[in-house]
Amino acid sequence: MIGIATITMSFAAYTSAMVVRQSSGADWQAIPLPPILYFNTLVLLASSATFVIGRRRLAASWATGASEPAASPAAPGMTWLYLTLGLGLLFLAGQVLAWRALAGQGLYVATTPNSGFFYVLTALHALHLLGGVAALLYLIGRLTRGSGPTPVNALGAVSLYWHFMDVLWIYLLLILATRL
């Protein structure tokens, strides 16, 4: 079973990339991007960084404490995973604020093609990130319970997916900033 999860997640990632890429093709009246998006970007980047640190800490604790197969909730890496989760949710909240900011300017999904694409692309990304949050919650649940084999593959898969969401967001932001 080794590696299946990872490979498949990367395929899932590829799929979502296609989904998002294909819908970009608009170039009409420009809309101003809400500045909070840049703050959100930093938050998301930070969440990737905390995930990396958390994963390293967990791997280190597994390598040293070979007798203890599962990590306890007190393991140093767990704090970083919780931080990642928090930053992910903060990003989503920030996106909601961005939508509200646009709506405040009278730009709704049907107002201009550009706002339509903005809402669709960001919403699709948020939806996918929500999937990442769910996967992270599942992972934290397994780590906290501490029963069963260590979820090395699952951790790898979720982390890959999370970073992919990060890269995807940068790509979207570039498109939104240059094309809208």
Next chain:
Amino acid sequence: MPPTSFIRKYIFSLDHKVIGRQYLDLGLVAVLTGMVLSWLMRFHLAYPASTIPLLGWIAPKLAAGGVITPELYLSLMTMHGTIMVFFVLTTAPFAGFGNFVLPIQVGAEDMAFPRFNMLSFWVTFVAFLVLVAAFFVPEGPPISGWTAYAPLSAIGKDAGPGMGTGQTLWAVSIAIFCVGQLLGSLNFIATTLDLRTRGMTLMRMPFSTWAWFITSVIGLIAFSVLLPACVLLILDRVAGTSFFIPAGLVVSDRLQAHSGGSPLLWQHLFWFFGHPEVYIAILPGFGIISHILPVFARKPLLGPKVVLACMGAIGFLSYTVWGHHMFLSGMNPVSATLFSVPTLIITIPATIVTLLWIGTIYGARLRFTTALLFCLGFVSVFVSGGISGFFLAQPSIDTYLHGTYFVVGHFHFVMGVAAMFGIFAGTYFWFPKMYGRMMNETLGKIHFTLTLIGVYCIFMPMHYLGLAGNIRRYSAFTDDYMKGSLPLHRFITMAALFTGAVQLIFLYNLFWSRFRGAKAPPNPWQATSLEWSIPSPPPFDNFGGHHPVVGHGPNEYGVAGPDGDYVMQAEPEGHGVA
């Protein structure tokens, strides 16, 4: 552990064999539905003024007095196309047989993600229900064809009857269907790459497994484009966006309150999916034929690596030709040429594979089973339909032929009937493995002979109708200049009703053999691949707890083996090689 409760065993089962049969059963229901719709259309085309009994009672508004209105005709056409392409040609050869056979052929206990697999089927089932629901909304199903061209598909009720709720249901159904197929494709790829048993190298995989693998790669890309296209279409319809609707559009005397969208964007997105979809329907057939022909020719398939390379090339090229569906969209002639060239190039690998099949049976002592006959029938209709493709690939000729019955004849042969023959071949071939009983060969041969004659009588004349300028999508040919085609249309209708009736023989054989057929031995056809090394039907975990070790390729026929003129893949390496 095998589940014991009825629901876990037969309905929400995680077993790939059950899910495969569920897909095939769904395909059977869908194909019968689609066939009845085509009968109604054909009857109306041949006898435009005649009433159809009970139809006036079923659809009082759309078929008052039992005569089909032009709008109902278009609804029937839309539903026939959508059901056949999505719920028959995609589900049966790919998801159905692939699910049942692929894990066994690579030596796995199940798919990589059994839960995704179950979800994939039930999502597809829901998509089917949503689509069929369009029959039961007041204005009936959409009239936009299976391609649902924007902007008329995007603006709602003003575009005509069925374009309100019916079209929304259509878009939602197809979006759901995409999700199901994406999950399925993902599973196929992961299973093929990661769950192969020891010794099962990529080059030792049977051709059918290769074909399903390539198909799932195509499907992953194709359906992940159609999904956002449908999402955007739904948003245009319900959220008031303008992705596909241009400014200043007046439909039914009403100015549409949209602006800035591009109807062509839909065509591009749709056909970027739509053309690969043709290969999603036909490549599993390629695999099934390449798998079955050597079994009954008792000779190895000629040029096995070339066949694989050609299937890969077809898969790749299928993404470069979508524009040939859009020659009439006002496309720049240079772009048209750019799409025409790869269209002609893609005929090369297809031709090579066909010639290799013919080379395989050349000089062979064929065992004329029904499965083999359908393989030969596949080659026949694929060539007949493929040759008309050469003409359509030329933009200048296509300009004349595109809107005529020539195209109808072409794609029904090459995609519809060929894929159906692949399904029939697979059914007669794998039925013993699926149900542990043999199908009746006599009935099978009658079924094949009459079906082959029938489909040629239906679709061959359509090419001539098209050359004569007979427009497609019209519900009746009563105008002066088209009256001359009526006798031929009557002949086609007779042939269609006859061919449909012949399928009752198949249905009878299917159900009779399922319960009364002769018991099937593990390897009735003396084939080499892994599914034939285990009992019929296979146990819950396929290989009874042990993992087979593969020592041979799938193509070792006509050699001196331990059991005859073939070597099973599960034989130890170096054993029995000629």
